[in-house]
């Protein structure tokens with residue numbers, strides 16, 4: 001399930017609808033429809049196993065005669081499915097029987113006494129699985145034409161759900177895969193439920209075979225797997241009695257001990273202007289959002305009380321930003337900020353961090369700086385308030401401008417979906433409004449979530465055949481250095497909070513971000529990589 005991942009509140013994002021794999025380098029990504037359906041042991045031999053791309057000198061693998069180019073087929077007699085499965089199998093016991101295949105097709109067996117550790121091999125990247133749903137609000141279906149091919153790929157993978165908190169509808173998970181989750185203890189898993197009522201769920205996910213999500217969830221719970229759940233709420237589709245039933249069904253599966261539904265979040269549906277030939281879906285307007293907040297805020301507190309004080313039912317920030325309401329206080333959110341990556345609590349966390357930061361001596365680093373902060377309309381009021389507080393406290397001149405999203409349509413107000421051209425337009429308009437001077441600001445700040453940055457799932461998972469752009473590239477392929485050159489002033493990514501932002505501005509003072517890859521700039525300057533950039 002693709003999503004644009006929030007990377008700190010500056011880049012407030014939407015729930016289940018957009019890409020987030022995040023990361024890095026130029027990658028070759030490919031989607032294999034066949035391999036995902038067929039259990040490894042039933043696949044033709046040539047397709048089985050995981051290829052070894054390098055063997056560490058002096059390692060156990062080298063001693064055992066393993067070479068790069070070999071394919072690891074079995075450990076302890078069990079088929080090796082992917083990197084995660086390798087980790088599970090190789091660390092399960094103190095010694096391991098291995099079966100491998102040479103590039104010429106011959107197979108051989110070897111044995112290592114590894115003490116439950118890795119044996120010193122790098123494995124080829126795994127392929128991300130393809131989603132089999134057809135959700136009425138799928139972000140990928142709502143993409144305008146003309147963007148790069150990788151943005152139109154729908155991924156949905158339980159491995160990403162376990163490793164990175166991506167939500168999955170479990171559409172690719174048959175009983176064998178659910179058993180694997182249990183066997184390998186891939187807990188917790190993040191599941192997009194949307195509705196527990198089978199008929200409503202079929203309507204939402206557009207797949208007649210995927211109505212019975214509770215059966216799959218129960219399979220996982222019975223195996224001791226914990227589950228975080230979410231629903232993207234679309235008016236008239238899965239709100240009202242259907243949502244109440246969803247809440248009740250999942251709450252009844254919260255239990256002490258092994259295998260529990262740990263949380264349920266609700267996120268308002270996100271729609272772009274590009275819904276030609278798609279089913280009609282009613283938007284969540286400010287009035288609907290206000291009603292939802294009024295109806296469900298007390299319920300959040302009631303469920304938290306019944307859950308020993310720990311919030312269980314969670315409302316995404318977007319309910320409040322769309323309603324034009326202040327987000328609730330810290331106690332409204334889980335102690336561990338559960339589902340932060342799903343846009344739950346980002347604004348509150350940003351506000352708390354900002355208020356603490358402004359009181360520190362470090363905040364003086366902003367003194368005198370004339371900075372233009374670009375963000376999406378959702379987050380602009382919050383960011384503006386914080387900028388005003390900072391300006392008053394340290395004498396900085398931070399200004400916030402809400403950039404309109406011409407690329408996806410103005411109904412899209414989150415920062416993570418702003419394209420380079422949208423940001424360029426907003427900066428030029430601001431410069432013109434301020435008299436058109438070339439040095440109208442000292443720096444322009446763009447939301448980190450709008451940039452391809454950050455190490456993440458694509459370090460391990462690939463989608464073949466599609467070239468992914470360099471880090472520091474916006475969704476429309478404009479790069480950060482190109483934008484900076486066009487604007488004629490240092491242009492930096494925001495980071496997740498004011499502290500990161502100051503780090504970036506100071507790095508820009510030293511000439512970072514002027515060219516080259518963003519990863520190199522972050523690495524050279526020792527900066528925190530922004531988290532959760534878009535996918536891929």
Ligand code: SF4
Nearest residue numbers: 001002131133135138
């Ligand atoms: S169709 Fe549904 S499950 Fe698949 S990527 Fe789109 S929103 Fe996610």
